[in-house]
Amino acid sequence: MDHFLTEEQQMIKELTRKIAEERIKPVREELDEQEKFPWEIVQELGKADLFRVFLPEEYGGTGGGLMELGVVGEELARVCSGVATTFGVSSLGSFPILLAGTEEQKQKYLPPIAAGERLPAFALTEAEAGSDASNIQTTAVLDGDGYIINGTKQFITNAGEGEIYTVFASIDRSRGVRGLAAFIVEKDTPGFSFGRKEKKMGHRCSSTRELIFEDCRIPKENLLGEEGDGFKVAMKTLDKSRPMIGALAVGIAQGAYEAAAEYASQRVQFGKPIISFQGVSFLLADMATEIEAARALVYSVCRWIDSGAKDISRACAMAKLFSSDMAMRVTTNAVQILGGYGYMRDYPVEKMMRDAKLTQIYEGTNQIQRLVIASRIIKEYASQ
Numbered sequence: 001m002d003h004f005l006t007e008e009q010q011m012i013k014e015l016t017r018k019i020a021e022e023r024i025k026p027v028r029e030e031l032d033e034q035e036k037f038p039w040e041i042v043q044e045l046g047k048a049d050l051f052r053v054f055l056p057e058e059y060g061g062t063g064g065g066l067m068e069l070g071v072v073g074e075e076l077a078r079v080c081s082g083v084a085t086t087f088g089v090s091s092l093g094s095f096p097i098l099l100a101g102t103e104e105q106k107q108k109y110l111p112p113i114a115a116g117e118r119l120p121a122f123a124l125t126e127a128e129a130g131s132d133a134s135n136i137q138t139t140a141v142l143d144g145d146g147y148i149i150n151g152t153k154q155f156i157t158n159a160g161e162g163e164i165y166t167v168f169a170s171i172d173r174s175r176g177v178r179g180l181a182a183f184i185v186e187k188d189t190p191g192f193s194f195g196r197k198e199k200k201m202g203h204r205c206s207s208t209r210e211l212i213f214e215d216c217r218i219p220k221e222n223l224l225g226e227e228g229d230g231f232k233v234a235m236k237t238l239d240k241s242r243p244m245i246g247a248l249a250v251g252i253a254q255g256a257y258e259a260a261a262e263y264a265s266q267r268v269q270f271g272k273p274i275i276s277f278q279g280v281s282f283l284l285a286d287m288a289t290e291i292e293a294a295r296a297l298v299y300s301v302c303r304w305i306d307s308g309a310k311d312i313s314r315a316c317a318m319a320k321l322f323s324s325d326m327a328m329r330v331t332t333n334a335v336q337i338l339g340g341y342g343y344m345r346d347y348p349v350e351k352m353m354r355d356a357k358l359t360q361i362y363e364g365t366n367q368i369q370r371l372v373i374a375s376r377i378i379k380e381y382a383s384q
């Protein structure tokens with residue numbers, strides 16, 4: 001199918017696919033087995049200017065948007081979604097700066113991210129603030145010309161490897177959701193350290209750790225936006241980032257579908273390639289159809305947002321929800337088509353199934369996506 005990519009988007013897609021096939025595919029199993037952070041690949045993506053695609057030109061970007069980001073994410077995830085997530089968090093960690101940062105903050109922090117020299121991370125989640133993101137216990141107290149941060153963030157992607165952290169903390173617990181603020185904290189700030197690397201089911205090459213703040217003093221000018229804006233900055237960031245998770249899910253599913261179709265056309269049982277049996281070919285037909293449907297949704301949401309759309313929460317949640325549920329079904333069926341081999345680590349589909357699971361969980365579980373969509377529907381009909 002022609003997905004009507006622009007000439008530049010097509011070039012970005014081809015370049016990403018080349019890197020994914022030539023540089024990531026040969027090492028993805030090793031990265032997964034050894035839970036090794038893909039620094040060499042990150043450098044490669046940086047050299048290819050792929051971290052620039054979603055950033056404005058004035059901050060070192062190439063002026064693209066969610067569509068370009070999605071195209072890169074999809075192509076990386078088709079081969080290894082651990083790498084794709086590492087890449088994707090460069091946007092998740094940058095969006096708070098783009099959305100709420102001052103010109104000075106943007107000039108300071110975004111160009112090194114665009115160049116792939118410094119990775120950012122997004123630190124919202126805590127032990128008691130997962131789905132209930134506003135229940136943040138980490139505090140930031142104004143003290144002279146700085147803030148003192150105390151608390152622990154959990155499950156933070158790119159933790160330990162990234163250098164620029166957008167951190168959400170409470171400046172006034174009595175104000176609840178309106179008492180939160182966003183900050184930039186740089187790696188190596190005294191009082192800022194990392195917990196152990198989490199042992200995960202999938203996305204094993206991406207880094208997931210705690211961030212620990214113990215009387216961590218940051219300059220006052222690292223406040224992002226206004227005091228009290230933190231929750232809205234976090235929510236707007238997640239809105240913008242969820243279509244990218246949809247794109248990652250489409251990429252994982254595409255990779256699994258291709259592996260299953262190739263296997264089914266080669267594997268002979270009862271004297272014929274198993275693809276000639278309807279039980280298998282109909283599975284592939286459903287997989288291919290669902291992938292195209294999810295891709296169409298993700299691309300149209302990305303294009304709609306890039307065209308300047310407002311009030312995007314519902315569509316963004318839909319893109320993530322539909323694509324990640326689809327990816328879970330498609331990867332599970334890919335394992336089914338490969339049968340016993342699919343369950344073995346010698347074939348890529350078991351990794352893809354493990355990886356797909358996270359797309360239903362991170363950046364808001366799919367139950368939270370349904371809640372976001374439903375709340376917008378309720379609001380729409382209540383006002384009629």
Ligand code: CAA
Nearest residue numbers: 125130131132133134157177232235236313362363364368
């Ligand atoms: N945009 C702007 N403002 C928003 C908003 C949005 N999308 N969503 C909510 N708000 C505003 C509301 O308007 C409201 O403002 P007022 O008080 O001025 O009216 C305020 O925020 C509070 O809104 P709610 O009452 O709806 O908030 P809530 O506490 O009920 O929470 C929620 C809503 C949707 C459940 C939210 O907590 C949520 O999204 N939870 C999931 C968190 C999540 O996705 N975490 C992922 C972490 S990051 C990650 O996973 C990254 C990684 O590893 C790669």
